Amino acid sequence: MARTTSPPDPTTAGAGGSATGRDDPGTPLARRADAAGLGRARAGGFVLPGLVLIVLFLVVPALWTIYLGVTNYRLTGLAAADPQVVGLDNYTAALGDERFRSSLWLTLQFVLGSAVIGQAGLGFAIAWSLRDRHGPVRRVVEALVLLAWILPSSVVAFLWIALLDRDAGTLNALLGTPGMAWLLDHPMLSVILFNTWRGTAFSMMLYGAALQNVPPSHLETARLAGASTWQQLRDVVFPRIRGHVLTNLLLISLWTFNDFTPFLITAGGPEQRSEILPVYVFKIALSGGELGFGAAISFLMLLINLVIALVYLRTLGQRREARR
Amino acid sequence: MAAITLRRLGKVYPGGVRALDGLDLSIADGEFFALLGPSGCGKTTLLRTIAGLEVATEGAVQIGDRDVTNLQPGRRDVAMVFQDYALFPHMTVEENIGYPLRIKKLPRSARRDKAAETAAELGLTGLLDRRPGQLSGGQQQRVALARAMACHPQVFLLDEPLSNLDARLRLEARTFLKRLQRELGVTCVFVTHDQAEALALADRIAVMEGGRIRQVGTPVEVFRRPANTFVAGFIGSTPMNLLDAEVAGDAVVVAGTRLPLPEPARAVVADGDRVVYGVRPEYLDLHTAPLDDALSGRVVVVENLGSSSLVSLDLPGGDGVAGVGLQVVVPEGREPELGSTGWVVPRAGRSLLYRDGELLGADGGGVVGSGVVGAGATGGGVVGGPA
Amino acid sequence: MAAITLRRLGKVYPGGVRALDGLDLSIADGEFFALLGPSGCGKTTLLRTIAGLEVATEGAVQIGDRDVTNLQPGRRDVAMVFQDYALFPHMTVEENIGYPLRIKKLPRSARRDKAAETAAELGLTGLLDRRPGQLSGGQQQRVALARAMACHPQVFLLDEPLSNLDARLRLEARTFLKRLQRELGVTCVFVTHDQAEALALADRIAVMEGGRIRQVGTPVEVFRRPANTFVAGFIGSTPMNLLDAEVAGDAVVVAGTRLPLPEPARAVVADGDRVVYGVRPEYLDLHTAPLDDALSGRVVVVENLGSSSLVSLDLPGGDGVAGVGLQVVVPEGREPELGSTGWVVPRAGRSLLYRDGELLGADGGGVVGSGVVGAGATGGGVVGGPA
Amino acid sequence: MTAGPRTTAGPATSADPVPTAGPGAALGWRGAVVQIGRYTFVSVVLGFFALPLLWLATAPFDRTPTITTSLPEFTLDNFRALLDNPYALRSLWNSILLSGGTAVLVVTFAALAAYALSRVRVPGRDALLYGLLLLSSIVTGTATMVPLYELAFRLNLIDSRLGVILILSGGLLPAAIFILKDFMDSTPTSYEESARVFGASPVQIVWQIVLPMVRPGLATVAVWAVANVWGNFLVPFLLLRNPEKAPAAVIMYTLYTEGGQANLALLSTFSLLYSLPVVLMFVFVSSRYGFRFHGGIKR
Amino acid sequence: GDSSEPAGRDAKDITLTITDNAIAGGKNSRSAEWIQNWVIPRFVEAQKAKGVTAKVTFVPSGVDDEQYKTKLALDLRARSGGDVISIDGIWVGEFAQAGYLKPLSEVAGAETDSWEGWAQIPEAVQGLGRFEEKRYAIPIGTDGRILYYNKKLFGQAGLPTDWQPRSWQEILDAGAKLKALPGVTPIQVNGGTAMGEATSMQGALPLLAGAGGEVYANGKWSGATGPVRDMLDFYARVYPAGLGDPLLQQEAKGRDKSFQRFAEGKIGILAEGDYFWRSVVEPKAGIAKMADRDATVGYALIPAKNPGAGIRGQDFVSMSGGSVRTLNPHSKYPTQAFELLSFMHSAEAVKAELGDVPRITARTDVNNEVLAGDPMLKFVAEKVLPITAARPPLAVYPQVSVAIQEATAAVVGGKSPDAVATDYQKKLAGLVGGADHVTS
Ligand SMILES: Nc1ncnc2c1ncn2[C@@H]1O[C@H](COP(=O)(O)OP(=O)(O)OP(=O)(O)O)[C@@H](O)[C@H]1O
Numbered sequence A: 001m002a003r004t005t006s007p008p009d010p011t012t013a014g015a016g017g018s019a020t021g022r023d024d025p026g027t028p029l030a031r032r033a034d035a036a037g038l039g040r041a042r043a044g045g046f047v048l049p050g051l052v053l054i055v056l057f058l059v060v061p062a063l064w065t066i067y068l069g070v071t072n073y074r075l076t077g078l079a080a081a082d083p084q085v086v087g088l089d090n091y092t093a094a095l096g097d098e099r100f101r102s103s104l105w106l107t108l109q110f111v112l113g114s115a116v117i118g119q120a121g122l123g124f125a126i127a128w129s130l131r132d133r134h135g136p137v138r139r140v141v142e143a144l145v146l147l148a149w150i151l152p153s154s155v156v157a158f159l160w161i162a163l164l165d166r167d168a169g170t171l172n173a174l175l176g177t178p179g180m181a182w183l184l185d186h187p188m189l190s191v192i193l194f195n196t197w198r199g200t201a202f203s204m205m206l207y208g209a210a211l212q213n214v215p216p217s218h219l220e221t222a223r224l225a226g227a228s229t230w231q232q233l234r235d236v237v238f239p240r241i242r243g244h245v246l247t248n249l250l251l252i253s254l255w256t257f258n259d260f261t262p263f264l265i266t267a268g269g270p271e272q273r274s275e276i277l278p279v280y281v282f283k284i285a286l287s288g289g290e291l292g293f294g295a296a297i298s299f300l301m302l303l304i305n306l307v308i309a310l311v312y313l314r315t316l317g318q319r320r321e322a323r324r
Numbered sequence B, C: 001m002a003a004i005t006l007r008r009l010g011k012v013y014p015g016g017v018r019a020l021d022g023l024d025l026s027i028a029d030g031e032f033f034a035l036l037g038p039s040g041c042g043k044t045t046l047l048r049t050i051a052g053l054e055v056a057t058e059g060a061v062q063i064g065d066r067d068v069t070n071l072q073p074g075r076r077d078v079a080m081v082f083q084d085y086a087l088f089p090h091m092t093v094e095e096n097i098g099y100p101l102r103i104k105k106l107p108r109s110a111r112r113d114k115a116a117e118t119a120a121e122l123g124l125t126g127l128l129d130r131r132p133g134q135l136s137g138g139q140q141q142r143v144a145l146a147r148a149m150a151c152h153p154q155v156f157l158l159d160e161p162l163s164n165l166d167a168r169l170r171l172e173a174r175t176f177l178k179r180l181q182r183e184l185g186v187t188c189v190f191v192t193h194d195q196a197e198a199l200a201l202a203d204r205i206a207v208m209e210g211g212r213i214r215q216v217g218t219p220v221e222v223f224r225r226p227a228n229t230f231v232a233g234f235i236g237s238t239p240m241n242l243l244d245a246e247v248a249g250d251a252v253v254v255a256g257t258r259l260p261l262p263e264p265a266r267a268v269v270a271d272g273d274r275v276v277y278g279v280r281p282e283y284l285d286l287h288t289a290p291l292d293d294a295l296s297g298r299v300v301v302v303e304n305l306g307s308s309s310l311v312s313l314d315l316p317g318g319d320g321v322a323g324v325g326l327q328v329v330v331p332e333g334r335e336p337e338l339g340s341t342g343w344v345v346p347r348a349g350r351s352l353l354y355r356d357g358e359l360l361g362a363d364g365g366g367v368v369g370s371g372v373v374g375a376g377a378t379g380g381g382v383v384g385g386p387a
Numbered sequence D: 001m002t003a004g005p006r007t008t009a010g011p012a013t014s015a016d017p018v019p020t021a022g023p024g025a026a027l028g029w030r031g032a033v034v035q036i037g038r039y040t041f042v043s044v045v046l047g048f049f050a051l052p053l054l055w056l057a058t059a060p061f062d063r064t065p066t067i068t069t070s071l072p073e074f075t076l077d078n079f080r081a082l083l084d085n086p087y088a089l090r091s092l093w094n095s096i097l098l099s100g101g102t103a104v105l106v107v108t109f110a111a112l113a114a115y116a117l118s119r120v121r122v123p124g125r126d127a128l129l130y131g132l133l134l135l136s137s138i139v140t141g142t143a144t145m146v147p148l149y150e151l152a153f154r155l156n157l158i159d160s161r162l163g164v165i166l167i168l169s170g171g172l173l174p175a176a177i178f179i180l181k182d183f184m185d186s187t188p189t190s191y192e193e194s195a196r197v198f199g200a201s202p203v204q205i206v207w208q209i210v211l212p213m214v215r216p217g218l219a220t221v222a223v224w225a226v227a228n229v230w231g232n233f234l235v236p237f238l239l240l241r242n243p244e245k246a247p248a249a250v251i252m253y254t255l256y257t258e259g260g261q262a263n264l265a266l267l268s269t270f271s272l273l274y275s276l277p278v279v280l281m282f283v284f285v286s287s288r289y290g291f292r293f294h295g296g297i298k299r
Numbered sequence E: 001g002d003s004s005e006p007a008g009r010d011a012k013d014i015t016l017t018i019t020d021n022a023i024a025g026g027k028n029s030r031s032a033e034w035i036q037n038w039v040i041p042r043f044v045e046a047q048k049a050k051g052v053t054a055k056v057t058f059v060p061s062g063v064d065d066e067q068y069k070t071k072l073a074l075d076l077r078a079r080s081g082g083d084v085i086s087i088d089g090i091w092v093g094e095f096a097q098a099g100y101l102k103p104l105s106e107v108a109g110a111e112t113d114s115w116e117g118w119a120q121i122p123e124a125v126q127g128l129g130r131f132e133e134k135r136y137a138i139p140i141g142t143d144g145r146i147l148y149y150n151k152k153l154f155g156q157a158g159l160p161t162d163w164q165p166r167s168w169q170e171i172l173d174a175g176a177k178l179k180a181l182p183g184v185t186p187i188q189v190n191g192g193t194a195m196g197e198a199t200s201m202q203g204a205l206p207l208l209a210g211a212g213g214e215v216y217a218n219g220k221w222s223g224a225t226g227p228v229r230d231m232l233d234f235y236a237r238v239y240p241a242g243l244g245d246p247l248l249q250q251e252a253k254g255r256d257k258s259f260q261r262f263a264e265g266k267i268g269i270l271a272e273g274d275y276f277w278r279s280v281v282e283p284k285a286g287i288a289k290m291a292d293r294d295a296t297v298g299y300a301l302i303p304a305k306n307p308g309a310g311i312r313g314q315d316f317v318s319m320s321g322g323s324v325r326t327l328n329p330h331s332k333y334p335t336q337a338f339e340l341l342s343f344m345h346s347a348e349a350v351k352a353e354l355g356d357v358p359r360i361t362a363r364t365d366v367n368n369e370v371l372a373g374d375p376m377l378k379f380v381a382e383k384v385l386p387i388t389a390a391r392p393p394l395a396v397y398p399q400v401s402v403a404i405q406e407a408t409a410a411v412v413g414g415k416s417p418d419a420v421a422t423d424y425q426k427k428l429a430g431l432v433g434g435a436d437h438v439t440s
């Protein structure tokens, strides 16, 4: 058998391509074994276009914003002509500002209430109760839930104002509570309900997919042992979809934390009782024109998001090594 | 420990699939019973209906002397082992085994003792702190068994428990399972699509097709006298040869060759009847020299079965009809050359005749199943389902 | 069509797992070659390294007379059928079969013709417009084969192509595959963990363990004279009985019984050597009456194998040692009673002796493998890997 | 055997007093309670999600719409009035262009990147993704508008649809990659390997095999991207000059009066028109590809 | 450019852009159409007569003022944007401070001061376009704040249908009588943050002026001064006392709803600008049409707390604002841009812009002509404008305004005016850079 490419010495068979790789598993080979034979270089090429866009239109403005956060930059007025670097003044001002702190507290309520409990909870409940349904009921429910998700926010804001209106809102008409000022007496509850309504679709779809990963046999084993629904959820379902729960909570918390839509319904009011951080920033940056201060608060929000993400990763991401 | 009685059991899935079609079946107390059949025949559905995981749309299920048709699965006192074992990946072996007891609200220490005890019985001591992911397939299967055993159910239900094991492990697990069941003496219903497994393990076998039972009997019965061509083709590590034939006097003509008419069928056939002649490859003898009254054909494939070989021959079609295949098992050292001609003679008393797919001259004249309880069974009435 | 030669092939995965450990192997042109071994032994890795999906960390792969070690998979002129068939779910059967040709830039009409032709060969006509999801397992397998065939590769690589089929279909597909390979005459490497499949299909078998080849040979060779206890335990539908023994003159003492010393081993053992006595259950005869020089024990399990039964006996330990198990295959009608005592005599010339796990008295004195090319192979040097 | 008379058609024809297991009875009372609970829950969910949508169904057809939902005094005048607005219909088309363009860009780039990240191990990949995800959340805020504007100005992207598309894509990409990577992770590699053995190039593999297989994922991300762009006001407003290019989100504001008060007749009508395309897209995509999510961080 | 000799003065080929927060078919539709169909063709023609080829484009817009402002600020900061720009007069100061705008004379030369129109614009109205005594822009129009009342309700409550209160107490007294009518909210004076700037313009600032105070005077901001306390006290006497609907002040769409309610005859007295008359309750095209507007809606001057207690010792007060048009300092053709600007403010052009819908313009000559047919607007032009006041045109004003709104919200919510005033002062100090800038 004639060899065409490798050297004749049989003791160094394969030297043509793998001399560097011999007995040295750590050395990267020219081609890395991945399914499509992509290799690092080509993989880089695949990532590049997206990365360029991200760096240019995401990272650069983000860094710029972080820089603005240490200045007293304003959109108009004297500070616009000649912004000064004020160091961490904005940050100390924000942290010392009662309005910021109450806003943060409201935001946390908003995230906990509408994202964690509302969207994730309701989304899971819907996915769970529809898990083995395939009829028109399922399609109608899913379509409505998804409709709430895809309609533009400026439109849905009007819908909710119409729903919760004090004088002739649909809700009051239904509940027989004329004059009940939902948006004024319970502003946070209202925007929490609103955001639950608006964003449940994502969780529903995610959990719908996740529940398909729970082998029916596991649930049935628990049922045969006599486990109640709650016990099944706790012992079988949750451990199985832990990763999905993590993704879900991470994304929806992030999105909810930065969601500005409640502004369109309550405008942060009454008396800032629903002024969550994005609304606060909007008022500071756009109405007040204090861009430097707004940027600083944005960066604080980023840090808080980071903390939330880390908390999630800690509590939900652990025990992974143990399972392997 | 309890007998299981199914009466007119039917299950129609919401989509309209009739997965069980009016089944009648009795499984004796302490019996090792196999449900065998091709994919989609309703084996799993039947097992799950016994477990209560599916709700019967008609008929009744009785376990021991309780009618459990409308009982929740958790209250039927059955344990089930699933094909994928359904071990909870986030729990240790000990927690897995103790899980049913946890649901029954036993204290932690009692659970631990019970788990350790059950694990010891199944040779799992030392693995108690591992998680399922750290176990081999065979070990996983035993943990699943241990979990099922831990709560001492009346009935064990097993859905293809061996099919996820690799070929070698499967054999070991099979012997192990049989021993275990014998020792526990618990009623055991076992689903498989592998006839070898059913033959090797079961006291009795129900062969199913399309939601109905086609034959119930001991392994020997279903192997030697399949009640119909369906069972004949399904049972046996190599399927039975089923050849078109015609009755001619006291002989039957197969592919132009006259073979003796099987004894039990003699009374029910007439001259000129078109029948199917069935004979297992194991019950054929292959000769390399010409022989009278032997089927002869060309050797096309020889497959090594270990200490024997499976030889496929092409029989020339009689009267210009297209040829048919015939399979013969030959012992070691007697393999013919590929392409050579072989002469095949059926062993006496091992051939069967079928007409319209049903065995001719079966005991009881056409009723599937038998009242005879298999060798290992300890009693209980057996009712064959009307096909 | 081409031979495959592997030289000192090694593969270390990034994590440090040494999946292939300096393999030498030649597969002849046109041979149907099986890679057999337990899970994790490196079968898939070897196949994928031949295909080029894994990059060998050392050694060379040659296909025909080209060194392909560093070639992209697409340029090696091989086709591979994956265990899950990897049929593209979004393409019809026709598009799936035509896909390799699409890559080769054949015009659409040519692709369609070729797909139709290949489909016809495999009995898939009429399914061309379906999608894989609408096919049964057996049909899917044939589509995967058709796709692999469509581009007329030099070598076929099959990774457990039958393991997703149910027991009955598997038998049919097996025979079908063997016929097809014979007709195409293409070199075919076939991975399986099922020894029965390997025995039935292959011209030659390589039995692997832990990244090395433990024996290469024809089915008959590996079945009759397993080169080591690993192969002995792995091959055969029932594993070989391996019993501790001691050489005593021209006999070997097993569980207190003197049995004749196997002929080929005679020259290489000395009196008092501790060895392992190996004999297949198929090569043992069971008697129900006492017999001289026979192993005797209590019958504990009887498993029906169809036309025969597998009997497990517990031999009492010789000299107060714990008992050992022995398995015997008995023909139909000769099954002993459970709990009775049986006497077992090995058939002459069928017993083997192992020392340190290696066969004693094998040709070449302990070197695994053999230069003999199996019945169906047409040539090519065979080098057994050092065990 | 089959020859035997069939008496199994149902309990009615059966001679034996076999207990009937009707679907309702079969569940037992506990099952019934569970079932009732489940239906109640589904009905409540239906109500909850349907209620707010009522206004959108009635107000556009009302002669004098108010903020409250009521049976309309039916009229189509509002639609006629809206059609007189020179920008209304065009803005919908602009929205389609912007969201379509962004969706295409996001889906393409995210798919490529997600695929590469899913298949090739890059150190620090997860940290990078999380970091970008976090950054993307501040970029959507108002505080970034100055940097975004100046960036666009320097890149000469003012009054350019492309600029809007690029900026929006940059913000959406991290989450899109995040979602798509989960899809890619859960597709078996054997498909790609199979194609590779046939000699397909990586680009062919991605184009012919991978993308079609993760189509539900692409559809999901596309719908998500479209919905996001569809509702975005700030970026197109800041960057576009020519009202002929303005998307519906911007034109919606023109329906407010000089005093900042909404003209409800036009606004509700426009809301309906404004919602229709996304709804139609959603119906099309979901019937064609279905919505499917993968998810969960697997490691 | 050199202020004495602007660039491009002799160009024969010019392009100019007009930017306005107006758009055809939407917000300020009339202005948009006027620019497109009247101003541009005529201006181009006039230039042609001079031998100059002019290309004038209009960049319409139709968004919230805040957003429009943001966009303009970004444009001007980047030295781009339209040549002739229309902005709210209140922004002049902050834009000038930021360097986005320059005095007209600096942009287009000294001849800007000799434009004929200045003589037609009252000094008070010219103030809208002035900052630090320099002319930055030409005012377009202005408005005034008055009290509207429902004559029918007044009749039912036994109040004179021809009503003019002389003090705050008289308003409250009327409210007390109206309170007897079922389902009627007696008084609606905007308060709270939800109303935004409407609270300041229609509520807090006129009241402050009525109490003799100004939000910014002599370089200092008014903290917890007496007038501020009086202003807050008025809110306390209206809302917690049940003369007004406090919830209406909190709802995000509260102002919308107050319009609706007034139109439905459910509000007795409403403080609003003339916009309300022109665009809200206007019988044909208003957003809360009142078919019988002319018969039902009465209007009165806003009284000082007591006669003579208002700013400048006035008996009655008001607040005014209005849009202005200015030049982009980076215009390539500043001279021609000013030509365009002054052309847009010629009497003829202003009349054309109004068409048949009267409103108060900056030009006296036009007002005299067009307001004759609308007694209400004539009333505003003649009685209100002379007594009106303006907001401080400073960058920090919007934030101060928010602080005022918050203070009113607190009072509406039931807090004591004194405590609120103290809080307000503290907050104000933070906003304007220390207590030095605040009077107390
Ligand atoms: N949940 C279900 N809904 C509708 N039809 C079903 C359902 N489960 C099973 N079926 C159908 O009922 C029939 C019997 O299914 P079953 O699972 O009992 O078969 P099986 O004998 O266990 O097959 P296998 O060997 O493949 O497991 C099949 O035709 C199947 O398609």
Ligand SMILES: Nc1ncnc2c1ncn2[C@@H]1O[C@H](COP(=O)(O)OP(=O)(O)OP(=O)(O)O)[C@@H](O)[C@H]1O
Pocket: C013, C014, C015, C017, C018, C019, C037, C038, C039, C040, C041, C042, C043, C044, C045, C046, C193
């Ligand atoms: N991508 C990989 N990275 C690291 N180790 C691997 C990888 N793939 C396989 N291995 C390891 O290499 C060894 C050989 O694996 P391989 O898949 O070749 O076994 P196999 O014989 O095909 O087993 P099976 O019968 O289970 O398919 C195993 O120990 C396996 O864990």
Ligand SMILES: [Mg+2]
Pocket: B043, B044, B045
């Ligand atoms: Mg099944």
Ligand SMILES: [Mg+2]
Pocket: C043, C044, C045
């Ligand atoms: Mg493998």
